[in-house]
Amino acid sequence: MEQNMQSPANLRRVAIDPVTRVEGHGKITLLLDDENHIHEARFHIVEFRGFEKFIQGRPYREVPFIVQRLCGICPVSHQLAAAKAVDQLVGVERLTPTAEKLRRLLHFGQVLQSHALHFFHLSSPDLLFGFGSDPAQRNIVGVLDKYPDLALKGVKLRKYGQQIIAAIAGKRIHGTATVPGGMNKALSIAERDALLVDIRDILAWCQDAVELNEQIHTSHPEHRAFATFSSNFLGLVGSGGELELYHGGLRARSADGATIFDQFDYRGYLDILREEVRPWSYMKFPYLIGLGKEQGWYRVGPLARVNNCDFIATPLAEAARMRFREFGRGGFVQDTLAYHWARMIEALHCAESIKQLLHDDGITGTDLVAGHGEMRSMGIGVIEAPRGTLFHHYQIDEQGLITKANLIVSTTSNNQAMNESVRSVANEYLDGRQLTEGLLNHLEVAVRAYDPCLSCATHALGKMPLQVELLDTNGVLVSKLTRSAADVCE
Amino acid sequence: MSKIRIATTSLAGCFGCHTSFLDMDERLVALLEHVELNRSPLTDIKHCGPCDIGLIEGGVCNADNVHVLREFRDNCKILIAVGACAINGGVPAMRNHFNLRECLEESYLNGVGIEDPQIPDDVELPLLLDKVHPIHEVVRIDYYLPGCPPSADEFLKVLGDLLGGKEPALPNNLIHYD
Numbered sequence: 001m002e003q004n005m006q007s008p009a010n011l012r013r014v015a016i017d018p019v020t021r022v023e024g025h026g027k028i029t030l031l032l033d034d035e036n037h038i039h040e041a042r043f044h045i046v047e048f049r050g051f052e053k054f055i056q057g058r059p060y061r062e063v064p065f066i067v068q069r070l071c072g073i074c075p076v077s078h079q080l081a082a083a084k085a086v087d088q089l090v091g092v093e094r095l096t097p098t099a100e101k102l103r104r105l106l107h108f109g110q111v112l113q114s115h116a117l118h119f120f121h122l123s124s125p126d127l128l129f130g131f132g133s134d135p136a137q138r139n140i141v142g143v144l145d146k147y148p149d150l151a152l153k154g155v156k157l158r159k160y161g162q163q164i165i166a167a168i169a170g171k172r173i174h175g176t177a178t179v180p181g182g183m184n185k186a187l188s189i190a191e192r193d194a195l196l197v198d199i200r201d202i203l204a205w206c207q208d209a210v211e212l213n214e215q216i217h218t219s220h221p222e223h224r225a226f227a228t229f230s231s232n233f234l235g236l237v238g239s240g241g242e243l244e245l246y247h248g249g250l251r252a253r254s255a256d257g258a259t260i261f262d263q264f265d266y267r268g269y270l271d272i273l274r275e276e277v278r279p280w281s282y283m284k285f286p287y288l289i290g291l292g293k294e295q296g297w298y299r300v301g302p303l304a305r306v307n308n309c310d311f312i313a314t315p316l317a318e319a320a321r322m323r324f325r326e327f328g329r330g331g332f333v334q335d336t337l338a339y340h341w342a343r344m345i346e347a348l349h350c351a352e353s354i355k356q357l358l359h360d361d362g363i364t365g366t367d368l369v370a371g372h373g374e375m376r377s378m379g380i381g382v383i384e385a386p387r388g389t390l391f392h393h394y395q396i397d398e399q400g401l402i403t404k405a406n407l408i409v410s411t412t413s414n415n416q417a418m419n420e421s422v423r424s425v426a427n428e429y430l431d432g433r434q435l436t437e438g439l440l441n442h443l444e445v446a447v448r449a450y451d452p453c454l455s456c457a458t459h460a461l462g463k464m465p466l467q468v469e470l471l472d473t474n475g476v477l478v479s480k481l482t483r484s485a486a487d488v489c490e
Numbered sequence: 491m492s493k494i495r496i497a498t499t500s501l502a503g504c505f506g507c508h509t510s511f512l513d514m515d516e517r518l519v520a521l522l523e524h525v526e527l528n529r530s531p532l533t534d535i536k537h538c539g540p541c542d543i544g545l546i547e548g549g550v551c552n553a554d555n556v557h558v559l560r561e562f563r564d565n566c567k568i569l570i571a572v573g574a575c576a577i578n579g580g581v582p583a584m585r586n587h588f589n590l591r592e593c594l595e596e597s598y599l600n601g602v603g604i605e606d607p608q609i610p611d612d613v614e615l616p617l618l619l620d621k622v623h624p625i626h627e628v629v630r631i632d633y634y635l636p637g638c639p640p641s642a643d644e645f646l647k648v649l650g651d652l653l654g655g656k657e658p659a660l661p662n663n664l665i666h667y668d
Contacts (some may be wrong), residue, residue: 016536020530042614047616048598048618050594053592056596066581069506122532139521139533152516155516156515159515172510173506293605309542349499431646455504
C-alpha cells in the first residue's frame, strides 16, 4: 500500500498542516499527479523533544514529574508508568492496599477526562455534523450551539475526571500524586464525599455517550469500512482476562482472534517488541518480534482493549461490551471508527469503577507507602494510558541518577495503523477527485479516530533536517532552504 | 456587542496549558458567548487571521514554531505567553544542556530495542533549532501568564480583565502554585 515517491518534481504536494482537533503537532501530506491521483499519503509528527537524553543524570525521584510533562492531557498516565518503574528501583513489589486503590482511582479519573475530551471537544463535530460539513461550525463551539445539552454533559464529564485528579494529585494538571513505593497524600473523607455527590449523573451521562456512539456507528454503514483494515491488537489484561487499565499482563492477538501471547510479564517487553526506524519516517514503528517487521505491527488503545479482553468487570460497561461484541458477530470489530464507541465503553467502565472505589472504605486509608527493599538498577513500568499501552523503562547508577531511559508511548504503537488509515481514505475518497476542504477533513477524521497524542509522541521523534520549504497560503513553494546538519536555523 | 477574537496555539509545549484553558469548564462556555475562536487546536482554522488576543503555549524548538509565532504576532493585537515553556523554555529546554546531535543519537542510534538504527531524514520535518528558546526572544510579548500550567482561574482572570477593557493583573493567590 505504501506509495512511491520516485519523482516528486512532477507531483503536486498538498499538506494539511497542522492537523487540528488532535493533541499536539502533526501534518498530513499528499503527493498528487495532474489527474489528482494520489501517489503518496503520509501522516507526520513534526517535533522532537529528546526526553531520553535530557532525563539522564536526573535523580530517579524527579522522573515521574519531569516525564509527565510529555503530555498535558494524560500526565497522570506518564506519572504512574514512571512511578511503577520507580517502585521497582526502590525494591517495592507490592503497594499498600490504599496506595494501590488511590492510584487506580487517579487513573480512572485520567482516562475518563481524556476520553470525554476526545469525544465531546475534539471528535464529536465530525460525527454529529458530518465529515465534510462547514468547517466554521465543525468544533466544540458549534456543538455547544447546536447540541447544548450534549456538549455541556461533555464539559462536565471532563471536569469530573479532572476533579478526581485534583483531589488526589493536588491539582488538575501536572500534580504530585506518587512517591517511590506509594502515594503522597491520603484522600480525606470530605474529599471523597464531595466526589460522590455527582457520580450518579456521571454514570448516566457515560451511558448516554455509549448509546450515542453505538447509534452513530451502527446507523452509518459507510463508517464500517472507513479507514479500516484488519490488524493485530496488543494491550494489558487482568489476571482473569478482564479489561485492565492500571496493571496486568500483556496479551497480543492476531486479526483472526488467535492468541500470539498472553499474561506476558511486561518487564520482559524487549523480548517481544522492537522499534524499527525507517529513513522516510519520523516516528519509530514498533512490531512484535515473533511476527517480524512486515506482519508484526499492531493497534493499541480502546479498540484493541475492548476487543482483546474476555470481559469487563463492571456490569454496565460489560453489557455495552456484549452489544459491541454482537456487532462484531463474535469476532473482532476492526472498524477504525469503532474506536469512538469502544472509548465510550471504557469511559463508562471508568465511571463505574470510580463509584466502586469511592464506596470502598480503604480509599480513605492513611497507610500510603510500602517499606522499601534493596535498590535495583532497572525499573520497567507499563500502564494502559487512554490511547494505549505505555512503556517506561529506566536504568540508574549507584547514586540513583538516570543512566538510560526508553519510552514507547501509545501513539507510537499506532503509527503504522494511522498511516494505513490515511492511505486507505486517500485512495478511497480523494483519489482522482478535486480536493476540497471537506474531503481533506476525511483524512483528519481517520487520524482522529486514534486520538493521537502527538505531544507524547514527540519525545523521541526527530531528524537531522536538510531542507526547509516555505509555501504560501495556497501551498505553492515560495523558497527552499538547504543547510548542512551542523547549521543552526535563524 | 461584537465578539473578541482569540487564537491559540501550542509550540514546544505539552498541551497542558490548553487543557487548563478547557478546565474553565462551564465558565468557558459562558466566556465563549463573548469570544470567537480563530486558529486553535480546537477549531479547523489552520492559519491565524486578525485577532484581538493570541495565546501561545510552549517555547520555540524548530523553524515551524518560529513561523507560527510570527504569524500570531503579525495578526494579534495582544500576544500572551502562557505557561512555563513559553515564558522560559520549561522542560523541553532541558535539552539545552546537551547538544542536539546527542539527543537525536540517543533516540535513534543508541536506544534499546531499535531495529535499523539511523537518524531519519525527510524534507517534511521542520529544521530543529540547536536550543529551545522562550518566545520573547523571538517576538514582542505583551503579557505573561505563569504556571505549569497556569490555572483555569488565571485564564479567567486575565481574559476577563481584557474583555472588560482593563489592564490584566493577577493577585498573589493565583500565582501561588504547587
